[in-house]
Structure formats: C-alpha cells, structure tokens
Amino acid sequence: MQAEVQTRRSPNGTPDRPKGDLWTRSVLDRFEPFSCAVAIPRAQAIRGRADQAEFCWRILSGCVRTVEWLGGGRRQIGAFLWPGELLGIDDGSEHCTDAEAVTEVALRRYPRRMIETAAQNDTELALWLLTMTARELSSARQHIALLGHKTAIGKIATFLLAQDRRATSFERRFVELPMSRGDIADHLGLSTETVCRNLVHLQHIGTVRLSSSGIDLRDRVGLLKLAVE
Amino acid sequence: MQAEVQTRRSPNGTPDRPKGDLWTRSVLDRFEPFSCAVAIPRAQAIRGRADQAEFCWRILSGCVRTVEWLGGGRRQIGAFLWPGELLGIDDGSEHCTDAEAVTEVALRRYPRRMIETAAQNDTELALWLLTMTARELSSARQHIALLGHKTAIGKIATFLLAQDRRATSFERRFVELPMSRGDIADHLGLSTETVCRNLVHLQHIGTVRLSSSGIDLRDRVGLLKLAVE
DNA sequence: CGTTATCTTGAAAGATTTCAACCAATGTGG
DNA sequence: CCACATTGGTTGAAATCTTTCAAGATAACG
Numbered sequence: 397m398q399a400e401v402q403t404r405r406s407p408n409g410t411p412d413r414p415k416g417d418l419w420t421r422s423v424l425d426r427f428e429p430f431s432c433a434v435a436i437p438r439a440q441a442i443r444g445r446a447d448q449a450e451f452c453w454r455i456l457s458g459c460v461r462t463v464e465w466l467g468g469g470r471r472q473i474g475a476f477l478w479p480g481e482l483l484g485i486d487d488g489s490e491h492c493t494d495a496e497a498v499t500e501v502a503l504r505r506y507p508r509r510m511i512e513t514a515a516q517n518d519t520e521l522a523l524w525l526l527t528m529t530a531r532e533l534s535s536a537r538q539h540i541a542l543l544g545h546k547t548a549i550g551k552i553a554t555f556l557l558a559q560d561r562r563a564t565s566f567e568r569r570f571v572e573l574p575m576s577r578g579d580i581a582d583h584l585g586l587s588t589e590t591v592c593r594n595l596v597h598l599q600h601i602g603t604v605r606l607s608s609s610g611i612d613l614r615d616r617v618g619l620l621k622l623a624v625e
Numbered sequence: 626m627q628a629e630v631q632t633r634r635s636p637n638g639t640p641d642r643p644k645g646d647l648w649t650r651s652v653l654d655r656f657e658p659f660s661c662a663v664a665i666p667r668a669q670a671i672r673g674r675a676d677q678a679e680f681c682w683r684i685l686s687g688c689v690r691t692v693e694w695l696g697g698g699r700r701q702i703g704a705f706l707w708p709g710e711l712l713g714i715d716d717g718s719e720h721c722t723d724a725e726a727v728t729e730v731a732l733r734r735y736p737r738r739m740i741e742t743a744a745q746n747d748t749e750l751a752l753w754l755l756t757m758t759a760r761e762l763s764s765a766r767q768h769i770a771l772l773g774h775k776t777a778i779g780k781i782a783t784f785l786l787a788q789d790r791r792a793t794s795f796e797r798r799f800v801e802l803p804m805s806r807g808d809i810a811d812h813l814g815l816s817t818e819t820v821c822r823n824l825v826h827l828q829h830i831g832t833v834r835l836s837s838s839g840i841d842l843r844d845r846v847g848l849l850k851l852a853v854e
Numbered sequence: 855c856g857t858t859a860t861c862t863t864g865a866a867a868g869a870t871t872t873c874a875a876c877c878a879a880t881g882t883g884g
Numbered sequence: 885c886c887a888c889a890t891t892g893g894t895t896g897a898a899a900t901c902t903t904t905c906a907a908g909a910t911a912a913c914g
Contacts (some may be wrong), residue, residue, distance in 0.1 A: 592862055
C-alpha cells in the first residue's frame with residue numbers, strides 16, 4: 397500500500413509504475429513462460445503443506461478458501477479468494493495454510509521460488525511483493541477487529557458487505573455465496589447454526605433475501621448499521 | 626520471512642545479508658543521522674492518526690500497545706511491543722492505528738517517508754521492508770486463529786506463553802505484565818472480568834502465581850495444554 | 855429415485871458479558 | 885501525616901449470547 401503511494405510520487409525520477417491490478421499483471425507477465433494453467437474440481441485441495449512455498453496462483457475463475465488447521469479438527473478460514481486475486485504470494489514458509497477450491501476453479505500457477513529469487517535483484521519486484529503483503533496485512537487486521545469485538549450479527553453483516561464489495565462488480569445487489577454455512581462459520585469464528593439463524597433473521601427483517609446460489613442485499617444501509625455491532 | 630530464507634541461499638551470487646535483528650540494525654543505522662530519541666510518559670500517545678505515515682520507531686525500553694478504535698468506544702489492541710521491536714514500519718496509510726505507551730517508553734524515531742522513498746531504488750531496503758511486513762502478517766494470522774477458535778482460558782494461556790517467549794530472554798519463568806487487565810481483554814477479545822477470573826483460576830490450579838508487577842509461570846506444560854483450547 | 859450432504863429449526867446447556875459492589879493501591883490536598 | 889478521591893483489580897449474581905445436541909427439511913448427486 398505504502399509503496400503504491402510512493403510510486404505515484406515518483407521520487408528521484410523513478411519511472412512511474414502501473415498501479416494496482418495493472419501492476420500485478422505487468423509483473424506476472426514476466427513469468428508467464430514459466431506458468432501453467434490448472435483446473436481444480438470443487439472441494440479439492442489446491443495445495444497441501446508439501447508444496448507450500450513452491451508455487452503461487454492467480455485465480456481466473458471460481459472461488460478459493462484458505463484454511464488453517466488447529467487442534468481438534470477445528471479450522472480457521474482465512475479468506476475467500478475470487479478471480480483476479482492471488483494465492484500464496486505472501487505466505488511465510490512456517491505457517492501451514494492450505495487452500496481448497498470452493499467451486500470449480502481455474503488458476504494460473506506461477507513459480508513462486510523463481511519470483512522470490514528474482515526479487516533479490518529486482519527492486520520493482522520486491523516492491524510489488526511488499527505491496528501485496530501489506531495489503532494482506534491490512535485486511536488481516538480488519539479481520540482481527542471483526543473477530544475480537546463484533547457480535548454474531550455484526551460479523552455476518554460485515555462479511556456480506558465485504559463479499560458484495562469484491563465479488564459483484566457488475567451485477568449489483570446480488571452476492572454469490574458458493575461457500576457453505578460451515579465455511580462462513582469457520583471464517584467468522586461462529587458455529588454453522590449461528591450463521592444460519594442470523595442469515596434467516598436478516599431475511600425476516602427484510603434486509604436480505606436468501607436464494608440457493610447466493611443472497612440478495614435489499615438494504616445495504618441497514619446492513620452497514622448492523623455491521624458495527 | 627521468505628526473503629530471509631532466500632538470503633541464506635544467496636542465489637545468483639547475491640551477497641549474504643545479516644539476518645534478523647542484525648539485519649534490522651544494519652538497515653536502520655543508515656538512517657541514524659536522521660533519527661532522534663524520544664521519551665514518552667506512561668499512558669501517553671506515541672502517535673495519533675495525524676503523523677500516521679511520517680515516522681516509525683524502534684523501541685529501546687518499556688512497552689507499547691497498538692490500538693485501533695472501533696465504533697462505540699470499543700478498541701482492539703493489536704499487539705504489545707517490547708524493546709528491539711519496530712512500530713509503524715509496515716502500516717498501510719489507510720488504517721488508523723494509534724500507539725500508546727503502556728509504561729514509560731524510550732524510543733528512537735526514524736523518518737519513515739525517507740526510508741520508503743529510499744526503498745524505491747534500493748532492493749535490500751525493499752526486501753527488508755518485505756521481511757518485516759511478512760513477519761507482521763504471520764503473527765496477525767496467528768492472532769486470527771486465536772480470536773476465532775479459542776476459548777477464554779485458551780486465549781489467556783496463549784497470551785501468557787507469547788509474552789513469556791518475547792519479553793523474558795534472561796530472567797526465566799517470570800513474565801512482566803505492565804499492561805492492565807483491560808488492555809489484555811481488548812487484545813484477546815474478552816471482557817476485563819473474564820481475564821481476571823481466568824487469571825485467578827490459573828493461580829488456583831497452581832499453573833501461575835500472580836504478583837503486582839507480573840506473573841510467575843509455574844507450569845509451562847500445563848499452560849501449553851490449555852493454550853490449544 | 856434413493857442416498858448423502860447441507861441447511862434449517864428447536865430446546866437445553868454452557869460460556870461470557872454485564873451490572874454492581876467491594877477491595878487494594880496510589881496520589882493529592884489539607 | 886491522614887482523610888479522601890481515583891484508578892485498577894477482584895468477586896458475585898443475573899442476563900445474554902452462542903454453542904451444542906437433536907431432529908426434520910431441503911437440495912444435490914450418482
């Protein structure tokens with residue numbers, strides 16, 4: 397994030413770099429010859445603990461979840477990733493985060509090791525990695541605030557608005573929710589039943605309308621009010 | 626983190642870089658001429674939202690808390706920082722995180738803007754920033770798992786062990802806890818009373834011994850078992 | 855079309871918070 | 885030096901939220 401700001405200023409006559417997604421594309425394009433397309437069926441693992449550091453992926457279509465396993469079969473879902481987003485670019489080698497396909501997923505796989513090695517002698521690449529990592533950090537902190545201080549209904553409202561923001565750039569109002577209630581629960585630190593009940597409750601008060609493939613946001617202002625609780 | 630690993634390998638004949646804290650020192654030493662010493666009294670703000678991006682600090686002595694304000698006077702304490710740790714090096718410009726002195730604090734203040742500008746043309750600097758940010762991200766994710774899936778006693782046990790790991794490198798067994806119960810509560814997503822009760826409970830079962838300035842860890846193994854709950 | 859997984863709903867159990875009070879330590883002014 | 889105010893810590897009891905357990909409904913799938 398901060399790197400992006402700096403870029404815009406072009407200190408010391410540094411050439412302007414393309415911003416945001418454009419920047420990502422221009423960086424990854426250099427590694428396109430070493431990449432390959434991957435298709436993963438629904439509910440399959442994209443990577444296990446083994447090839448942790450070997451690859452990273454760009455999501456072309458579908459939805460991905462990142463999963464961390466805790467003792468006792470409990471799991472924490474870090475995030476849901478959508479087309480255009482990157483997976484595994486910023487993971488430390490220590491943490492064992494798995495990634496699984498929520499829906500059928502099409503990916504492009506890049507050689508992470510090669511990218512990191514190249515970054516050793518390439519400032520632009522290093523700055524890009526920094527920007528990506530800082531972005532992740534920012535959203536991780538937001539999630540911490542959510543988990544630490546929000547009530548169930550607040551968590552769910554926040555989640556719906558977040559999905560709304562990222563997933564539907566065209567078709568307004570309707571949010572696809574391909575993940576299960578259990579997935580949402582493990583993302584928000586709730587039980588499946590609590591997610592269910594609150595979703596139904598939101599429908600009762602007319603804030604949303606549930607359907608099989610997703611959810612229709614009827615009252616974003618109402619959601620926003622609930623989201624702070 | 627990943628950058629550090631790469632460094633050890635020295636791909637492409639890249640010169641080895643000092644690791645960990647040594648690396649941090651060697652990087653910051655370059656900016657020493659532009660730094661200055663700061664002393665902050667107990668309970669005072671180190672930075673507000675205003676000078677968000679202007680500076681970063683290295684903690685020389687004392688304990689610092691990072692605070693994010695949510696609606697309704699609620700606050701989330703992101704972390705407690707101890708001597709040797711850095712404050713504000715990896716914050717995005719968007720997020721409004723304050724920092725306050727838990728105890729009297731001595732700091733060295735560095736020009737963050739200058740560092741970031743320099744990183745635009747300095748790969749080592751950029752990689753160092755990347756390493757720092759990735760480290761933050763890693764611990765943020767650990768905290769997410771804690772907040773999402775651990776019970777009160779598990780959160781507190783985890784917290785005590787974490788403080789033990791970082792704060793006391795010499796004096797074994799005893800952990801200083803200069804922060805208030807309320808601080809701990811806002812860090813772990815609990816109420817003051819719950820923190821209190823569980824701390825007392827740990828004392829009752831002989832796992833710890835409370836004192837005015839901190840806590841004596843009697844049974845680390847026991848704590849470790851509780852920490853997964 | 856039957857089987858399985860997911861979603862929903864209800865009721866009871868459990869954990870944590872809230873409200874309220876009390877205690878201990880600290881600091882201040884008379 | 886002491887009464888008093890203030891802050892942070894501790895404890896109790898009731899209220900609240902969420903989970904757990906259990907079962908039925910719905911949707912998905914071979």
